[in-house]
Amino acid sequence: QSVWGYDRDNGPDRWHENYPMAKGDKQSPIEINSKDVRHDTSLAPWHASYDPGAAKTILNNGRTCRVVFDDTFDRSVLRGGPLTGAYRLRQLHLHWGSSDDHGSEHVIDGVKYAAELHMVHWNPKHGNFAGALKQPDGVAVVGILLKVGKTPKPEMKRILEEIDNIKTKGKEAPFQHFDPSILFPKSRDYWTYHGSFTTPPCEECITWILLREPIEVSSDQMAKLRSLSKNGENEPVNPLVDNWRPLQPVKGRIVRASFK
Ligand SMILES: NS(=O)(=O)c1ccc(C(=O)NCc2ccccc2F)cc1
Numbered sequence: 001q002s003v004w005g006y007d008r009d010n011g012p013d014r015w016h017e018n019y020p021m022a023k024g025d026k027q028s029p030i031e032i033n034s035k036d037v038r039h040d041t042s043l044a045p046w047h048a049s050y051d052p053g054a055a056k057t058i059l060n061n062g063r064t065c066r067v068v069f070d071d072t073f074d075r076s077v078l079r080g081g082p083l084t085g086a087y088r089l090r091q092l093h094l095h096w097g098s099s100d101d102h103g104s105e106h107v108i109d110g111v112k113y114a115a116e117l118h119m120v121h122w123n124p125k126h127g128n129f130a131g132a133l134k135q136p137d138g139v140a141v142v143g144i145l146l147k148v149g150k151t152p153k154p155e156m157k158r159i160l161e162e163i164d165n166i167k168t169k170g171k172e173a174p175f176q177h178f179d180p181s182i183l184f185p186k187s188r189d190y191w192t193y194h195g196s197f198t199t200p201p202c203e204e205c206i207t208w209i210l211l212r213e214p215i216e217v218s219s220d221q222m223a224k225l226r227s228l229s230k231n232g233e234n235e236p237v238n239p240l241v242d243n244w245r246p247l248q249p250v251k252g253r254i255v256r257a258s259f260k
């Protein structure tokens, strides 16, 4: 029984064999078509108040590079926007391609970005993360698109500097004193819709808050990300690239915009 992944024999087209939710009608990612988006004047601005001391470790789990935070109390929280109440920051991770012209999960008016960063938060009213997965308002993910440009965001450096310490699957390193809100772009404009995890178990528990303004990274920084490996130490090298899920059917869902 091969664990899910992004290769031919265990990739997105076969996830439904072990994770039936993958064929649900509120799956993510989706394409955002500006012509179908509805500007919702009632959408409030969102606010993140993160404690840099909550950052704990950074790890390579063979499928992404993930930074983990202490979510045992309301220490780093996301509020406002389409959300009711405070959602706790649990982890952030990325999805990226094998070249700069693709790699994001969400696609904006046909444009694919080099990567996409996800900040995953859960609603403590559901007790714990496992409980939150079972609720339509259980999880909130802030998605930030990464585009390759000339003025890379210096704040990405901190994450990319750690890559050398977590090259292979299972590697973990301390990652402390880090406030991920430094990664946010200038604009707080966002799209929001109801969807799912973009990886198994593909639970439809996510309120997506996808930021309109991409942040910039350099091509060298993308190459750094692509130097991660899916394989464990002393195993044949299997580059960790193209860990993005293809677009899923919108199935009549409404995407709202906080902006005109
Ligand atoms: N790409 S994304 O949509 O932002 C996404 C966010 C979180 C997870 C996650 O927590 N997986 C672990 C997990 C999932 C379900 C149950 C237990 C788990 F640990 C997966 C995908």
Ligand SMILES: [Zn+2]
Pocket (backbone or CB within 6 Å): 093, 094, 095, 118, 198
């Ligand atoms: Zn993700």
